[in-house]
Amino acid sequence: MKINPYLNFAGDCREAMTFYHSVLGRDLAMTAHKDTPSAAHVPAEMQNQIMHAALTTGEGTIFASDAPMAQANSFSGIYLSVHPTSVADAERIFTALKDGGEVEMNLEETFWAKRFGMLRDRYGVNWMFNVD
Secondary structure, eight states: OOOOOEEEESSOHHHHHHHHHHHTOSEEEEEEGGGSTTGGGSOGGGTTSEEEEEEEOSSOEEEEEEOTTOSSOOOTTOEEEEOOSSHHHHHHHHHHHHTTSEEEEEEEOOSSOSEEEEEEOTTSOEEEEEEO
16 A cells, blocks of 8 residues: 655645655646636636646655645644655755755754754645655
8 A cells, every 4th residue: 555645735736846846756747727627616716726736756646736725734743754865865855845944853864864854844844854
């Protein structure tokens, strides 16, 4: 069984997923509400918002959408756990994601990992890094 995260944004899904694609991804597919068969049933203010996005990151996929029930991006208590294959990749990704965000624990060597760190990015998504 594979478990993939599905993030619900409050109107900034396109921006967030485009940013994540520039940092992490290989393939990004996004569909706006206006481009679906159900477009006639979606409020005008949501037509350009993302109904579904899929970012392939190598071994996994991050799914996302703009959700009307997401009044604010609230990902409290949830972390996306990233396991880069090298310290260099971890440092590159960590540096990109911390821009405009907040570092909870700097990326550093620990007794269990070559590097471990935690941050909340500019979109409110929590990330945890672990390099074995």
